[in-house]
Amino acid sequence: MVYHFEFGALIPYIPVILHGVLITVELTLFGTVLGIIVSILCAWARSGGPLWLRVPVGTYVELIRNTPFIIQLFFIFFGLPSVGVHLNAIDASILAMVINLGAYGTEIVRAGITATPRGQREAGASLGLSGPQIFRHIVLVPALSRIWPALSGQVVIVMLGSAVCSQISVQELTYAASFIQSRSFRAFEAYFVVTALYLILALLLRQILRLGGKRIFPGGKAR
Amino acid sequence: MPLISLTNLHKSYGQNEVLKGISLDIEPGEVIALIGKSGSGKSTLLRCINGLESFQEGSILVAGTSVMDSPNQLRLLRQKIGMIFQQFNLFPHLTVGRNVMLAPTVVKKTRQGEAEALAREMLDRVGLEQKFDAYPGQLSGGQQQRVAIARALAMQPLALLCDEITSALDPELVNEVLAVVRDLARQGMTLVMVTHEMRFAREVCHRLVFMHQGRLHESGPPEQVFNAPTTAELQQFLGMQ
Structure with a gap:
């Protein structure tokens, strides 16, 4: 039997796909910006912050880095309502992504902080600068x-990881693919297109982060 | 009243005692060089004066403030004493101008425009006003060190501590930095420097302090130290130069 490719069958679903792209971009945007802020704060707490903060932050980092993302997501979306915290699917996804990127990002940013030559602080x-001013x-x-390339890589991982959010009915790109193939039975075409879109998004994201890094960090590589 | 006053200073790293009871008074406007072999405690002594190193015993007063006081007191004290390092330690992500403006704006809350004027004036003093918008990575070592001096001067310190400030420089870049220091000395800045530039020390300093094994072994005006060293250790040290 020979399978006849028919990408034309996807044309009616273009709005669904575009909506999926939009949601994936939205999740990534919020997840990244907030996740990097969490990373910086936690990295500060772990490397130079008060002792009473180091243990809870360390626990958070290890807890998240040693459990699956999908479980973290399910815990937030299905588990938290039991204790009265109700989040819609998008908010729950963004929260899970922020928490996840925050944990990995903390360790990445911390490596950059640790590599600061002692003479800079001195x-x-x-x-006459105070400790927080020096930081x-x-x-x-x-x-x-120093760590921008590593952090950029982690951001891309989180963007790709957002595919999991389709499991709690967020209508992002992966959700669009399953929706289309269940309606049209064109699984190959649907997943082919969505794969290509993820690839394009990831390459675009890397490029944006690379150019952004050049803008934010002038003066060449730090020692 | 001395500007900087050290009394019976003791410092150890674990079992290793590196400063064994140092007492030294430095008057305003005085130019002093700490000389001696590596490991004699010169740099450690210098770094104790602005609290970059702690010490176990004794006291340091700078313009009447003790280095051992609260962190807030220490920060105030550090504003009064500039320090220049062997490795320049410019901030690589900031332009030359921003390097000089940082402490006045952040610490003294000087307004932006005022701080910029001040930075340009200080950079002009070290002959680098035209590098205001360059990044440290674009400058030679000698230029970087002169920017570091301008950065310290922008806090209008009462004294400058110089920790082997020409040791990391290529020989042909040493003189441009020494020329700046010479000007500062002429203008009456109090300078305490650790240096291996004996000829420069002899020419510029009012007093040389020879350190040996964690003690002030011998000190005096340059002529006396160079022409009539009394201790065998100083004679030997000068013989090696």
Whole structure:
């Protein structure tokens, strides 16, 4: 038997696909921006913050890095309502992505902070800057520029991981694919197109992060 | 009243005592070089003066403030003493101008425009006003060190501590940095420097302090130290130069 490809069968579903792309982009945008903020705060807490913060942050990081993303997502979406926290599917997905990226990002950002030459902090201290001022004005930006490629990679992983959110009925790209193939029985075509779209999105995202890095971190590579 | 006053300073790293009871008074406007072999405690002593190193015993007063006081006191004290490092330690993500403006704006809350004018003035003093918008990575070592000096001067310190500030430079870049230091000395800045540039120390300093095995072994005006060293250790040290 020979399978006849018919990509034309997908044409009626273009709005569904585009909507899926939009939701995936939305999840990624919020997940990334908030996740990076969480990463920076937790990395600060783990590397230079008060002792009483280091243990809870360390626990958070290890808990998330050693459990599956889908379980974290299910816990937030299906588990939390039992204790009175009701989130819609999109909010639950964004929260799960922020928590997930935050944990991996913490360790990445922390590596950048740890690699700061001691002389940089000493120069700041000898100018009369306080600890938090040194972190914000002297340590943070070179630390981020050092680990930007690694962090960018993690952001792409989180974007691709958002496919899992279709499991709680978020109508993102993967959801669009299953929806289309269940209606049209054109599984090959549907998944082929969606795969290509993920690839394009990932490559675009990498490019945006690369160019963004050049904008945010002028002055060349930090030592 | 001395600007910087060290009394019976002791410092150890674990079992290893690196400063064994140092007392030294530095007057305003005085230019002092700490000389001695590697490991004699010169840099450690210098770093104790602005609290980059802690110490176990003794006291350090800078313009009447103790280095051992609260963190807030220490920050105030550090605003009064600039420090220049062997490795320059410019902030790589900031332009030259921003490097100089950072501490005035962040610490002293100087307004942006005022801080920029100040930064340009200080960079002009070290001959690098035209590099205001360059990044440290685009400068030679000598230029970077001169920017580091401008950065310290922008806090209008009472004294500058110089920790082997020419040791990381290629020989042909040493003189441009020393010329800046020479100007500062002439203008009456209090300078405490750890240096291996003996000729420079002899020319510029009012007093040389020879350290040996964690103690102030011998000190005096350059002529005396160079022409009539009294201890065998200093004679031997000068003989090696």
